[in-house]
C-alpha cells in the first residue's frame with residue numbers, strides 16, 4: 001500500500017507478553033526443567049543474570065515459541081481492530097539465539113491468524129526504527145537509536161506498573177477493553 005501521507009492507522013503490536021503468554025509458558029517450562037519455581041523478582045524488567053541464564057535455556061528449546069499460548073482475548077481483539085480499520089503490524093524482538101525463536105514466531109502467527117498475517121511481522125531489536133501511530137508493548141520503556149515515532153501504550157503486566165513514567169501512559173489492562181484506549185481515531 002502506498003500513501004502520499006503517513007498512514008494514521010498503523011498500530012505496532014509486540015508479541016511476547018503482549019499477545020503471546022511467554023510469562024506463563026516460561027514459568028511452566030522453567031519448573032519442568034529445574035524442579036523449582038521461576039522467581040518473580042525482576043530488576044528493571046529483566047530477570048537477575050543467573051535466572052536469566054537458566055531461563056534462556058528453556059526459551060531456546062525447539063517448539064517453545066510455537067507452543068506458547070496466546071494471551072486471553074488477544075487474537076479476537078486484533079481481528080476486531082483489523083476489521084475496524086487499524087493497520088496492524090507485529091513488532092517483535094527475537095532472542096539473539098534466533099534459530100528456533102524467529103521461524104517459530106512466524107509459525108505462531110500463522111497458527112493463530114492465518115498465513116496472510118505473517119506478512120505483517122517486523123523482527124527488530126530496535127523498535128524505535130519502526131514507524132507507526134502506536135506501539136502496544138509490555139516493556140515499560142522501549143528505547144533505541146531514535147526518538148520514537150509512535151506513542152507507547154503499555155500492555156499491563158505485574159512488572160510494568162512501577163515507575164514515574166508509567167502513570168502518564170495509556171494502558172491496556174485486558175485485550176477485551178482495547179477500544180477504550182484506541183477509540184480516538
Ligand SMILES: [Mg+2]
Nearest residue numbers: 014016017138
Ligand atoms: Mg514483550
